[in-house]
Amino acid sequence: MAGDLKLIGVAGGSGSGKTLFSNLLARRLPKTTILSLDQYYLNRPDGVPNEKHDYDIPPAFDFRLYRQHFDDLRQGKPIRMPQFDWESGKRKRETVRIAPGNYLILEGLYILMHASLRGLLSYSFFLESPPDVAVVRRCLRDVREQGVTAEYSLNQYLTFVRPAYLGFVQPTKQFANLVIENGPNSRLDYFADRFLQQHPL
Numbered sequence: 001m002a003g004d005l006k007l008i009g010v011a012g013g014s015g016s017g018k019t020l021f022s023n024l025l026a027r028r029l030p031k032t033t034i035l036s037l038d039q040y041y042l043n044r045p046d047g048v049p050n051e052k053h054d055y056d057i058p059p060a061f062d063f064r065l066y067r068q069h070f071d072d073l074r075q076g077k078p079i080r081m082p083q084f085d086w087e088s089g090k091r092k093r094e095t096v097r098i099a100p101g102n103y104l105i106l107e108g109l110y111i112l113m114h115a116s117l118r119g120l121l122s123y124s125f126f127l128e129s130p131p132d133v134a135v136v137r138r139c140l141r142d143v144r145e146q147g148v149t150a151e152y153s154l155n156q157y158l159t160f161v162r163p164a165y166l167g168f169v170q171p172t173k174q175f176a177n178l179v180i181e182n183g184p185n186s187r188l189d190y191f192a193d194r195f196l197q198q199h200p201l
Contacts, residue, residue, distance in 0.1 A: 005100060006104070007103075010071050012109075014157075015137035015138035016134055016137075017188055019107060024188055034104075035073065037111065040061055041198040042062050044090065054164070058113065063110075063114070079157065111124070111136075111171075112172035113172050122201065123199075124177050125178050127179075128179055
């Protein structure tokens, strides 16, 4: 393991605030890299339209490559992180170079699913939001960032997101060091400040 690299896990359901909280931590911790599981989707099979493909179950992700890149960063080696294109359901040709620093944040739905991975974490968080809040956040994000309709986003939630959360994501909450309740009026920035003052990572 390169130097004293500290590994932090941020898990939780869709719309719970994982990405926001990871970015808040990264801005407060020196030389922090975020390894987002969302970039490690496997390519959508040809012939399966986006609205019929389940992006939320564990088999949708390339855990083998994710673990390989995780291990490379732990060993002090830079990686070329893939970039996933939601419109095409495929990886882009371009990648992003990521170099290890002092902290590595692993962020995504299934960060706490595999014992071999979570056992290496210095600390782990699980973000949880009321279902209605998570649905609204997710819908607004999808409309803004992916250019889909609200109807499309809500149908995806009912068909794929909710079953995957209840069946696969929520059970991993038990493995987190801390569960963060991220409600409609929560201030994750204030929480991050207070937490790091009281619990230096």
